[in-house]
Each structure stands twice: as structure tokens, then as C-alpha cells.
Amino acid sequence: MTHHLDDQTLSDLLDDGLDAATRTGVEEHLASCDACFSRHQRMGMLVTHAGALPRTMPTPPGEWQQIRARLHTGGSRAFATPWWTRRGALLAAGLALVIASSAVTALVVGGRRDGPSQTAAIPATTAALTPRLAALEYEYTTVTRDLERQLAERKHALTPETVAAVERSLRTIETAIAEARVALARDPGSETLARLLVAGHDQKVELLRHATRLATQS
Amino acid sequence: MSLSGAIVRSPSPPLADESAELARRAQAGDVAAFERLYRTHAGHVRAICLRLCADGQRAEEAAQDAWVRAWERLSTWRGDAAFGTWLHRLTVNAVLESFRAERRRIARVMLSGDEEDGVDAPISASEPGDALDLERAIARLPRGARTVFVLHDVEGYRHSEIATMTGLAEGTLRAQLCRARRLLMEMLDR
Amino acid sequence: MRRTLCLLVLTACLASAASAQSRFNRRLPLAPDGSIRIHNLAGIVRLHGWDRDSIAATGEVGRGSKGFFMGGDRTAVKLGIDIPNDDVTSADPSTLEVWVPAGSRVRVKSTRGEIVVDGVTGALDLGSTSGNITVTDIPRELTVETMDGDVQLDGAVVWLRARSAGGDITVRGGAEDLVSASVSGAVTVTGGPVRAARLETMTGNIVFEASIARGAVLDLGTHSGAVRVLLPKGSTPTVEATTVAAPIDNNLTPQRAQPRGDGRELALSLGGDARLTVRSFKGTVTLGWGGPPLKLVNR
Incomplete structure (x- = not known):
């Protein structure tokens, strides 16, 4: 073998990945060619270093919360297909459950500092939901x-107008959630309401x- | 160390037994158990996504997608392989699938000549003397070469496994791997 | 003497103003697909895509800000206006105009400032609390988030996620994959073609007046906003519309929506494989013909 070995062979x-005969020839060449031997060594070191790279990396803050929020809303970021969109899922409705509500938003809106308790999570409105929707x-x-x-x-890191905007929107959303829940109590099989x-x-x-x-970035 | 020997690492995680138990509980709908699985394996999932995507934001999305998918498909884990192995393979598949979806989207909307820009970006030239560490050099590889290099040389998957995951012929994989190694050596030599 | 003193005071004031409100002009090499982060919490950001392998920034630092910063390497650059403690109330607005490689990935963050983008075809992630955001041309990926600001997109986008609490979101052009949500703002999509879209509001109105691609999947949902869908003549989607307590005004066919409780429901099949679903709690739903001529996207 008079020519230098190509990178693919190395x-x-x-x-x-070489058959025995080729391998023997290549190893003989490496024993006599400093340039190829050196390149082979460098490639080997690269592979060694790659294999020694850290197996783990720090995860972004809040990642679990974001994943958790998606677990029960199904599939991809783009078009989540909640379980209850499957036909008949709601027909399996059974037990009525009293489920948690969003009274904890008082923390933001009302500025409460004592933190939400189980009591605080008792709903303002009681609704009969399917068990899976209740779990969701x-x-x-x-x-x-x-x-x-x-x-x-x-x-405190947010501007007053931002806090006002958040509170305003939260009130709007919670009103909508409460109305949907009341309606679901009357019509628990409604896919639209779910x-x-x-x-x-x-x-x-x-x-x-x-x-x-x-608030975190501020 | 023999440089000519095959360097293959098994992507098996630590705490396999604990993970298996948690996975079984998660299969029964235990979100708390799933969260503990997340705490155990999130760092590796993150590493795989970041190295394959070479972009923090995309890696974040890919990791989330992988975890959501893992939750949805927990029933398909039967305990015959370590949970970590199953999860990592699922993560790789999720990332590769997102690459394919991106290629399809771009092919539909962009002009044909633009496609490669977003999918397999060429290596940008560095300033002379601009030393790069290996991680940054990997991030600069073209996507195809990067994928094969990360899966083979970093994660320790075999050619046959990578071929199954990517749908590429083994010859193509070998060529991509060689290309990645050559480009990395060039970048690291600067 | 008195005159001299006045002149000295005036000179000192001018010098102070000059240092507090300084202009800047910087440029760095950057790869065509480089990553860029821009911060201008109080003030406008104008972002342009160009076909050079470099990033250039110019502008003026407002009073109260520490100054302009810019640094990085050929793959990633970070720049912006430094405000003490990020307290936007303590600083006058700064202006920042940036030219970036068209295919780059750019993240812009603002609090009170407006963000205006054109010519960027890479990926954009834009966030402003109360400032408006305007994007023209075709970013491959676009993520926009505002609290109260309005969002306007003119052009075709492959992947778009736009979200606002109180702002209006308007998309004029096509999208492969679009999710747009506002709590109380209006969500409007015109032009097209659109292949997949999910539009959601709580109280804001939803307007969809765009052409749809073959096999399109459109999902519109609101609590109390009015929903108006005007499809180009010749569109043939399957339509499902449901309300809990509101009328449905169907002008697509002679068929009338049927009562369901206090609401209405309507199911139409116009023969094609596109699918349109509308859900409303108590917002009126109007379906009709109109909009631009039908354009189809081959898949």
C-alpha cells in the first residue's frame, strides 16, 4: 500500500468495519506511515473525547411544569388532541366529583401571601364532571x-401595568372557566364544553x- | 487503549431498578412517579436533544415533546429493556421525526433552493485561530453528520441501530460519520 | 461674570445630556444561521434581515440607561440596552435598529417597546409586555408573545405561535402551522393559504377570512367572542360548529343550525377533505362566503 489511507478507511x-484482509493491510500501512498513523490517532482521540462528553446537561428552569401542563392535554405542542376528543370518551362518564377550582388566583389578584391551601382550592362552583376531566x-x-x-x-418585579393586565386577564379566564363548569354540570356529555x-x-x-x-427575567 | 477497536457504549442509565419501578407506577397513571423519572433522566434527555438540535430553543421543545410522548406511550414499555434505554431511543426518534417534519414543512413552503438553509446548515467559516471546544464544534456540523456522530460516538448506538432510527443505509451512515469526524478534526485543529 | 456663569451651566447641561443620550454604531461578523439575542426593554427595536454575514446595530441610548452592549462570536451575538436593575420606569426609551443575516435565529425581548421586523427568514422569538409587534416577510418559525401589545404579521410563515393576553393578533398571509390565542384581544387571519390553524380567545372576536389548503385542519374556539368565518368561494371543507348559548348564522348553505340546549349545532360537508371546527360558548358564529380567490397548496 503506497498511498496514504483515506479518512473513510480510518x-x-x-x-x-473492515474485513480481515483489508484490516491487515491497513494496520501494516499504519505501522510504516507516520502521517496515517498520526491521523488515525487523532481520529481515535476525537472519538474517545466524544464518548467521554458529559451524559447529562442542566435542564431549563420550569421545564417540568411545562411538561406536566401538557401531559393530559395530549400530543404535540402544535395541535394537542385531548383525550376527550376521542369519540365516546365522554360517554364513559360516571362519577360526579367535586373538583378543585382557581380560587388560588387570589394570590395574584388579591395579593395574598399565605399561599394556597387545600381549602383554598375548593371550588367556588361545584360541577359534575367525568372522572377523567376532573382528574385533568x-x-x-x-x-x-x-x-x-x-x-x-x-x-414586585413586574410593572404595575403588567400586574394589572395579568389580573384583568385572569379574571376573564376564570369567569369563562366557571361558566363552562356550570354548563358542564348540566350537560356533562358535551364535548364542546369539555x-x-x-x-x-x-x-x-x-x-x-x-x-x-x-417576573423572573426582570 | 486500542484506537482500532470499536468504541460502543451502552446507553443504559443508572438506577435502572428504581426507574423500572417508577415507570410501572407511571404506567398506572401516577404523575408523581413520572416526575421522579423526569428528575432522574431529564439531564440525559436534555443532552441528547441539545446535541442533536444544536439549538437551545429547539432542544427545549424537543425535550418537552419527548417527555410528553413518553407519557403517552408508557404502555409500550414492557420492562424487557431498561426504562432509560427505551426513553433515550424514544427521545432520539422524537428529534429525528421533528427534523423530518421540518423538512416536509420547508419543502412545501419555501423555494426549493432554500430548503437546505434551515435543515442542514453549512458550517460557517471561523476566524483563523478561533479554537473551538468539542461541543461547539459538534453544534456546527451539518445536521446529517451531526446526527450520526452524536448517536454513534457520543451516545454509543451501533450502526444498525442508527440505521433503524434514521432510515438511512449503513453505507450512508458510515460516510456521514467519517465526514463528521473529518470536519471536527478540521475545526478543532484551527 | 453672570453671563459666563450661564454659559458654563448651559455647557454642563448639554454635556450631561449628550452623555446620557448617546448614539452608537457597531458591527460584528456573524454566521448566516447565527443566533442573536436582543434586549431593549424600553424603546423600539427595528430588526432587518440582510444578505451579509454580519450583524450591525445603531441607535440611541435613552436617559437613565447604562448604555449599549454587544458581544459574542460568529455563531451567537447578544446585544441591547442596559437599564439599571431592568427598571424600565427609570429610563427613557432607547432606539435600537439592527441588521442581521436573513437566515439567523433571533430572540428579541422588550417590556414597553415596539418590535418591528422585516426580511428575516430564519426563526424569530419576539416578546414584549405592552409594545406592539409587527413582522413582515416570511420567517420560517415565529413565536410571539405579548401581554397587552398588538401583533401583526404580514406574509407567509411556516410555523407560527402567537399569544397575547389583551392584544389583538392579526395574520395577513399564509401559514403551514398556526396557533394564535388571545384572552380578550381579537384574533384575525386573512389572506392564506392556511394548512393548519388553531385560533382561540376568551372574550376576543375571531375572524377567519383566508383561503385554506387541501386537507387543512382549522380549529376555532372562543368563550364569548364573536366568530366570523368567510371562506373563498369554491372552498369545500367539512364544517362542524357548536355553541352553548349563542346563535349560528350559516350562509354557506341553506342548511340551518339545529338547537342543542340553549345553543346551536351545525354539521356541513361541502365535499373536500379540509376540516373546520368552530366552538363557542356564547359568542355568535357567522359562516359565509367571501375573502380572496381560492388558492390551493399542493401537499
């Missing part, structure tokens, strides 16, 4: 409670996330 050699609402409530707590802690209810919760989570992010 790369395949590293990966044990409970998840939303947990997420929004976390976000509201974070926001309450950092509220979707509207979840859309309200989505908007609330997004709004709180946005406000919290603004």
Missing part, C-alpha cells in the same frame, strides 16, 4: 397553583407562565 477501522382539572389546578406561587413571590373548559385552563397556564417568566 473511520471504518475505528468502528471495526386537578392537574391543571396543581400546575397553576405552582405558577401562582412563583408569580406571587416575584410580583374543550372550552380545557382551553380556558390552557390559557390560564400560558398566561401565568408568561407572567412568571417576565
Whole structure:
């Protein structure tokens, strides 16, 4: 072998990808050619370094909260398809549950500092929901409670007009959620209402996330 | 160290037993157990996404998508492989799928000549003497070469596994891997 | 003596004003697909895409701000106006005009400032609390978030996520994948073609007057905003519209919406494979013909 080895051959050699005869010839060449030996060594060191790179990296703050908010709203960021959009899902309705509501928003709107308690999560309106929708609402409530707590802690970092805008929008959303819940109590099989209810919760989570992010960045 | 030997690492995570138990609880709908799985594996999922995407924002989205997908598909994990292995493969697949979807979207909307801009960006020339560390150099690789390099040399997947995940022929993979190594050596030599 | 003193005071004032409100002009090399972060919390950001491998910034620092900063390497640059403690109430608005490689990925953050973008075809992530955001041309990806500001997009976008609490969101042009949500602002989409869209409000109105692609999936939902859908003649979607407590005015076909509780429901199939779903709690839904000529996108 008189010519230098090409990179593909060196790369395949590293990966044990050469047949025995070729490999023997390549190794003989490496023993006699400093340039190829050096390049082979460098490529090998690169692969070694790559394999030694850290297996983990720090995750962005709040990532779990964002994932959790999506767990029960289904699929992708782009077009979440909630479970209850599947035909017949709501027909499986059974138990009526008293579910948590959004009274914790008083933390933001009313400036309460004592933090939400289980008592605070008792709904202003009681509604009969399917168990899965109730479970979904409970998840939303947990997420929004976390976000509201974070926001309450950092509220001072926001301008007064931003706080006013957040409070205004939260009131609007919560009114819509409450109305949807009352309507669902009368018509628990309504897919439209279920979707509207979840859309309200989505908007609330997004709004709180946005406000919290603004407060954190300030 | 033998430089000619195959360097393959098993992507098996620590705490496999604990993860398996948590995964079983998560399969039953236990979100708290799933959160603990997240706490255990989030750093590795993040690393895979960041290295494959080479973009923080996209990596964030990809990691979230992977976790949501993992939750939705928990029932398909049967315990015959380590949960971490299953999760990491699912993460890689989610990222690769997003690449394919992006290619389709761009192909539909952009002019044909523009497609490569967003999908497989060429390496930008560096200033002479601009030393790069390996992570940054990997991020500068063209997407195809980067994908194969990260999966093979960083994550330790075999050619056959990568071929299954990417749908590429093994010959193409070998060529991409060689290209990645060559480009990295060039960048690191500057 | 008195005159001399006045002159000295005047000179000192001018010098102070000059230092407090200084102009800047900087340029750095940047890869065509480089990453850029821009901060101008109080003041306008004008962003332009260009076909050079560099980033250039010019503008004026408002009183109360520490100054302009810009740094990074060929892959990533960060620039902006530094305000003490990020307290926008303590600083006058600064102006910032930036030219970036058209294919770059740019994130802009503002609090009270307006953001105006043109010519960027890469990815944009724009956020302002109360400032308006305007984008023209075709970013590949666009994420926009405001609290109270309005959002306007003119042009076609591949992937768009726009969200506002109180601002209006207006899209004039096509989108492959569009999600637009506002709590109390209006969401409007005109032009087209649109392949996939989800438009949501709580109290804001929703207007969809755009052409739709083959196989399009359009999902419109509101609590109490009015929804108006005007499709180009020749569109053939399957339509499902439901309200909880509001009328549905169907002008697409002679078919009338049927009562369902206090609301209405309507199901139409016009023969094509596109799908339009409208949900409203108590906002009126109006469906009709109009809008631009039908354009179809081959998939």
C-alpha cells in the first residue's frame, strides 16, 4: 500500500468495519506511515473525547411544569388532541366529583401571601364532571397553583401595568372557566364544553407562565 | 487503549431498578412517579436533544415533546429493556421525526433552493485561530453528520441501530460519520 | 461674570445630556444561521434581515440607561440596552435598529417597546409586555408573545405561535402551522393559504377570512367572542360548529343550525377533505362566503 489511507478507511477501522484482509493491510500501512498513523490517532482521540462528553446537561428552569401542563392535554405542542376528543370518551362518564377550582388566583389578584391551601382550592362552583376531566382539572389546578406561587413571590418585579393586565386577564379566564363548569354540570356529555373548559385552563397556564417568566427575567 | 477497536457504549442509565419501578407506577397513571423519572433522566434527555438540535430553543421543545410522548406511550414499555434505554431511543426518534417534519414543512413552503438553509446548515467559516471546544464544534456540523456522530460516538448506538432510527443505509451512515469526524478534526485543529 | 456663569451651566447641561443620550454604531461578523439575542426593554427595536454575514446595530441610548452592549462570536451575538436593575420606569426609551443575516435565529425581548421586523427568514422569538409587534416577510418559525401589545404579521410563515393576553393578533398571509390565542384581544387571519390553524380567545372576536389548503385542519374556539368565518368561494371543507348559548348564522348553505340546549349545532360537508371546527360558548358564529380567490397548496 503506497498511498496514504483515506479518512473513510480510518473511520471504518475505528468502528471495526473492515474485513480481515483489508484490516491487515491497513494496520501494516499504519505501522510504516507516520502521517496515517498520526491521523488515525487523532481520529481515535476525537472519538474517545466524544464518548467521554458529559451524559447529562442542566435542564431549563420550569421545564417540568411545562411538561406536566401538557401531559393530559395530549400530543404535540402544535395541535394537542385531548383525550376527550376521542369519540365516546365522554360517554364513559360516571362519577360526579367535586373538583378543585382557581380560587388560588387570589394570590395574584388579591395579593395574598399565605399561599394556597387545600381549602383554598375548593371550588367556588361545584360541577359534575367525568372522572377523567376532573382528574385533568386537578392537574391543571396543581400546575397553576405552582405558577401562582412563583408569580406571587416575584410580583414586585413586574410593572404595575403588567400586574394589572395579568389580573384583568385572569379574571376573564376564570369567569369563562366557571361558566363552562356550570354548563358542564348540566350537560356533562358535551364535548364542546369539555374543550372550552380545557382551553380556558390552557390559557390560564400560558398566561401565568408568561407572567412568571417576565417576573423572573426582570 | 486500542484506537482500532470499536468504541460502543451502552446507553443504559443508572438506577435502572428504581426507574423500572417508577415507570410501572407511571404506567398506572401516577404523575408523581413520572416526575421522579423526569428528575432522574431529564439531564440525559436534555443532552441528547441539545446535541442533536444544536439549538437551545429547539432542544427545549424537543425535550418537552419527548417527555410528553413518553407519557403517552408508557404502555409500550414492557420492562424487557431498561426504562432509560427505551426513553433515550424514544427521545432520539422524537428529534429525528421533528427534523423530518421540518423538512416536509420547508419543502412545501419555501423555494426549493432554500430548503437546505434551515435543515442542514453549512458550517460557517471561523476566524483563523478561533479554537473551538468539542461541543461547539459538534453544534456546527451539518445536521446529517451531526446526527450520526452524536448517536454513534457520543451516545454509543451501533450502526444498525442508527440505521433503524434514521432510515438511512449503513453505507450512508458510515460516510456521514467519517465526514463528521473529518470536519471536527478540521475545526478543532484551527 | 453672570453671563459666563450661564454659559458654563448651559455647557454642563448639554454635556450631561449628550452623555446620557448617546448614539452608537457597531458591527460584528456573524454566521448566516447565527443566533442573536436582543434586549431593549424600553424603546423600539427595528430588526432587518440582510444578505451579509454580519450583524450591525445603531441607535440611541435613552436617559437613565447604562448604555449599549454587544458581544459574542460568529455563531451567537447578544446585544441591547442596559437599564439599571431592568427598571424600565427609570429610563427613557432607547432606539435600537439592527441588521442581521436573513437566515439567523433571533430572540428579541422588550417590556414597553415596539418590535418591528422585516426580511428575516430564519426563526424569530419576539416578546414584549405592552409594545406592539409587527413582522413582515416570511420567517420560517415565529413565536410571539405579548401581554397587552398588538401583533401583526404580514406574509407567509411556516410555523407560527402567537399569544397575547389583551392584544389583538392579526395574520395577513399564509401559514403551514398556526396557533394564535388571545384572552380578550381579537384574533384575525386573512389572506392564506392556511394548512393548519388553531385560533382561540376568551372574550376576543375571531375572524377567519383566508383561503385554506387541501386537507387543512382549522380549529376555532372562543368563550364569548364573536366568530366570523368567510371562506373563498369554491372552498369545500367539512364544517362542524357548536355553541352553548349563542346563535349560528350559516350562509354557506341553506342548511340551518339545529338547537342543542340553549345553543346551536351545525354539521356541513361541502365535499373536500379540509376540516373546520368552530366552538363557542356564547359568542355568535357567522359562516359565509367571501375573502380572496381560492388558492390551493399542493401537499
